Amino acid sequence: MAVKIDEEKCTACGACVDTCPVAALKIDGKAKVDPDTCIDCGSCVDECPVEAISL
Numbered sequence: 614m615a616v617k618i619d620e621e622k623c624t625a626c627g628a629c630v631d632t633c634p635v636a637a638l639k640i641d642g643k644a645k646v647d648p649d650t651c652i653d654c655g656s657c658v659d660e661c662p663v664e665a666i667s668l
């Protein structure tokens with residue numbers, strides 16, 4: 614499992630990258646998740662201002 618990122622909604626603000634405790638997110642045009650690193654903690658889901666991330 615890993616979070617899903619809606620690239621249509623993502624504004625590449627970086628808030629999710631800053632909140633991820635395991636550095637599973639990066640900005641590469643839009644936010645991208647490394648599914649092997651993500652621990653499904655949900656922090657980025659709560660942090661995204663445009664609700665682009667879901668678990």
Ligand code: SF4
Binds near residue numbers: 637646650651657
């Ligand atoms: S759910 Fe948690 S571990 Fe996974 S990308 Fe979001 S903040 Fe990082």
Ligand code: SF4
Binds near residue numbers: 618622626665
């Ligand atoms: S917090 Fe949301 S809008 Fe900002 S980079 Fe992450 S997914 Fe994109």
